[in-house]
Ligand SMILES: Nc1nc2c(ncn2[C@@H]2O[C@H](COP(=O)(O)OP(=O)(O)O)[C@@H](O)[C@H]2O)c(=O)[nH]1
């Protein structure tokens with residue numbers, strides 16, 4: 001059943017010092033290669049999925065390489081769906097490299113990055129969304145990212161996408177039956193048909209919404225602090241990172257270059273970026289350069305904290321120019337003075353047509369920091385009570401989902417306008433072809449290359 005005639009090998013564990021390293025083989029010659037390099041202790045033949053202890057020998061010179069455990073998985077019950085063998089030797093890059101050399105000398109080829117997972121996908125062991133989840137799980141930096149990836153790997157996203165796929169097929173089949181045999185059968189109830197399409201479109205929209213709201217849990221959260229000099233940006237940065245990373249000083253203009261650090265907030269990965277204070281007129285050339293870099297960092301942030309000083313509420317710097325939907329007004333030094341009020345509420349930022357939420361905190365005492373974190377998460381997810389979604393389509397999935405929704409809505413619009421059913425059917429077929437790319441039914445080769453090249457060696 002396999003697509004591939006070659007047998008590939010790679011070190012599947014991290015290239016670092018550790019107790020155990022795994023060299024994995026996949027392909028029709030896996031057992032044959034294993035037998036050339038591995039001398040099991042004790043008699044008997046290889047049994048499927050049964051670990052054996054023995055010696056690894058390099059067949060090119062007969063040298064003893066390692067003592068190890070080895071196991072054989074006959075096709076198709078393996079990760080790749082092909083015949084697979086694994087040798088568990090001692091860890092460490094050199095020791096594992098020697099086992100790999102022995103296996104290559106015995107006839108295996110070095111695997112390309114992601115090649116095991118690609119074979120698993122081609123052999124139908126995983127669909128494309130699940131294969132992507134393998135890479136995401138390995139790369140996860142936080143509990144939230146790992147949990148989402150694990151659910152996607154188990155097929156939660158694929159299942160929902162496949163259900164939508166099935167329902168579009170069934171709508172299309174009814175429509176085509178009506179086109180072909182309309183006279184003989186009871187004519188299709190157009191009202192109900194349109195309701196079905198609208199319901200499918202709503203499910204696509206729901207998935208898209210989960211993709212947007214899930215972004216911080218899936219990709220982490222990039223935060224940048226901006227504001228006038230000396231309002232306490234670096235102090236707040238340290239408090240949010242729980243680390244005395246940035247220099248703090250009563251002298252304005254301490255921070256010239258930007259500083260980034262990573263933190264975990266309740267299992268959520270956050271990157272914080274402290275920047276030079278923004279002002280209308282830089283004090284010198286170094287300050288001008290610092291401010292330029294600061295603005296570049298603000299552009300790539302998911303949420304910008306525009307920090308002000310409760311004791312100097314009118315020193316707003318150039319905050320008016322920050323993008324309101326991604327910016328949160330933070331009044332720091334609330335331990336010294338209450339935040340400026342407007343009609344009994346923390347004064348909204350004076351910027352832009354849209355009101356900007358404002359939060360009062362003290363970097364010194366920690367007051368208000370939990371509220372600030374909650375407000376950041378509300379802004380990033382667009383949800384009143386943010387929580388990780390069950391599945392979260394990534395950007396590739398989101399692009400496909402919106403193109404599918406477009407085609408589906410075009411079909412619905414044609415049906416509503418009383419256009420010929422052929423046109424509805426054409427748009428539905430486009431929706432099907434488009435949606436198929438999420439699980440890989442219709443993904444072209446260059447997309448596959450793109451996805452699998454992001455994997456590490458040995459995966
Ligand atoms: N009382 C009080 N002082 C603060 C607070 N945050 C910062 N400061 C002080 O304000 C000054 C400037 O702080 P810094 O973090 O360097 O400001 P930046 O220039 O905006 O990065 C320092 O003397 C800090 O100790 C706060 O919440 N309360």
Ligand SMILES: [Mg+2]
Pocket residue numbers: 233234235247248254255275
């Ligand atoms: Mg600073």
